[in-house]
Amino acid sequence: MKTLTEDALAAAGRYIQLNARLIDRLRYDRLLGGGSPDRVLAVLRAHQNPDGGFGHALEPDLRGAESQPEPVEVAFWILDELDAFDDPMVTAACDYLVTVTAEDGGVPFVLPSVRTSPRAPWWETPDDPPGSLVPTASIAGLLHKHKVSHPWLAPATAFTWSAIEAATELQPYTARAVLHFLEHAPDRDRAHEQFVRLREAILATVSFDPDAGGEAHFPLDFAPEPGELPLFSDEVLERHLDALIDQQSAEGGWAPNFLMWTPVVAHEWGGFLTVARLRTLKAYGRLPTGG
Template identity: 65%
Template sequence: MDTLDRAAQFLRLHGRLIDRLRFEALFAGGSRERVLDALRCYQNPDGGFGNALEPDLRGAGSQPQPVEVAFWILDELDAFDSPMVAAACDYLSGITAAGGGVPFVLPSVRDTPRAPWWQTADDPPGNLNPTAAIAGLLHKHGVTHPWLGPATDFCWSRVAHLTETSPYEARALLVFLEHVPDRERALAEFARLREAVLATVTFDPHAEGAVHHPLDLAPAPSALPLFDAATLDTHLDVMEAAQTPEGGWLPNWAAWTPLVLHEWAGYLTVQRLRTLRAYGRLHP
C-alpha cells in the first residue's frame, strides 16, 4: 500500500471520527460539511470548544487552547465563514484577561481530567500561546470581530518585549507574524526574533523525546522562512520514514493515559500528510 492507503487504514483502526473525516475531506474527495458537523459537536453553548478536541484536555468545558485546535481545522477546510468562528470569538471576549490576551488555560481545568502539564494560577494572565495563533488565523481569513483588535494590540505589546521564547510560544508567534496586516512591523520583529525562535528548535532529525523539529515550526512553506532547503529536505525524509508499519505517525511526547496516544496519533497523521503534501512529497 502507498502512504495514503496505509494512513487511511491506520485512521480506520485508531482515529477519532473527526480525524477520519478530515482525512476523507483533504485526501479522498470526502465531504467538508461532514467535518464541520463533527467539529460542531465539540463546541459548547458558550461558543468555546472543549470535550477533548485537544486530547490532553478531557473536560467538557471550554478552554482557550481547543479554540486554536478548532481554528486550525477550519483553516485547512477554508471554512472561516462558519458561524462557529463568530461564536468562538464571542467566547474569547468573555475570558480575555487584562491587556487583551486570553490565558493559556483557565482555572476550571483543575476540576477535569487532564495531562499534568495543564496547570494555571487562580487569575491567569493573557498569553501569546494561544492568543497569537488565534489572532493570526483570524487575520489570515479576513475575519472582523471586536475581540481581534485588542488581541492584536496585546500580541504586539508582548512581542516587543520578547528577547527569548519557548517552542509553543514560538509556533504561535510565527502564525501571528505571518498573517498580521502590518507587514513592515511583522518583518522587522521576525528578523529581530529569528535567532531566538531557532534556539527552540532541535535540528537533529533523529532526536527523541518532546523536542521540536523544523517541520513543527514550518509545517508548510511560509512567507517567513526559517530553514534552508537542505534542512527541510532532511527532515522531510525522516518524516516520511517515520510512518509506522500500521500507517500512522505517533506523538513524541508522553501519553499520560492510553486513549490520548490514539487520539493524538490520528490527529497528527492527518497533519503529517498535510505537511508532506505542502512540500511536494505527496500527491494529490
C-alpha cells in the same frame, strides 16, 4: 527526494481507520479528496458549547466538556484547512474569547475551570491567569489570515504585538505561535522587523537533528506548509521531509513524541498527528500523484 509510496499512504489510511477519532477520519477523507467538508464541520460543531467555546476533548489532553481557550485554536486550525472561516462557529468562538480575555488583552493558556476535569499534568494555572501568547497569537494570526472582523481581535493583536516586542527568549510552543502570527499579521513591515529580531531566538528552540529524542520540535513543526518568512533553507526542509517519510511507523501512522498520560490520548493524538503529517507532505508535494 523521497515521496510517500502508494502502499505507505494506504497504510496511513488503515492506521486512521483503526485509531483516529471521527473528526480526524473525516479530515483524512477530505485531505485525500473524497470527503465532504460539511461532515467535518458537523462533527466540529458538536465540540462547541453554548457559550461559543470548544471542549469535549477536541484538544485530547483536556478531557472535560467545559470550554477552554486552547480548543478554540484547535477548532480554528481545522476551519483553516477547510477554508471555512465564514462558518458561524467562528463568530460564536470569538464572542466566547471576549468573556475569558484577561485585562492585558490576551486569553490565558488555561482557565481555572480546568481543575474540574481530567487533564494532562501540564494544564495548570493560577487563580487569575494572565494572557498568554499561547494560544492568543495563533488565534489572532488565523483570524487575520482569513480577514475576520470581530471586537476581540484588536485588543488581542495589541497584546500579541506588545508581548512579541518584549520577548528575548522563547519556548518552542511560544516560538511557533509567534511565527504564525508574524506570517499573517497585517502590518507587514512590523512583522518583518520582529521576525529579523527574533529569528535566532526562534531557531534556538528548533531541533535540527531528525533523530532527536524526547519532546523535540522540528523544522516542519514550525513550517508545516510553505510560508513567507524565510526561517529554514530548502536544504533543511528537504532533509526533514525525507526524515518525516522515514518516521512513519510500522502501523502506518506517526506517533507523538510527548507524554501519553492516559491510554486513549495515544490513539487520539496518533490520528490527529497522522493527518497533520500527511497534510505537510501534501503541502510540499511529497504524496503520491493524486494524493
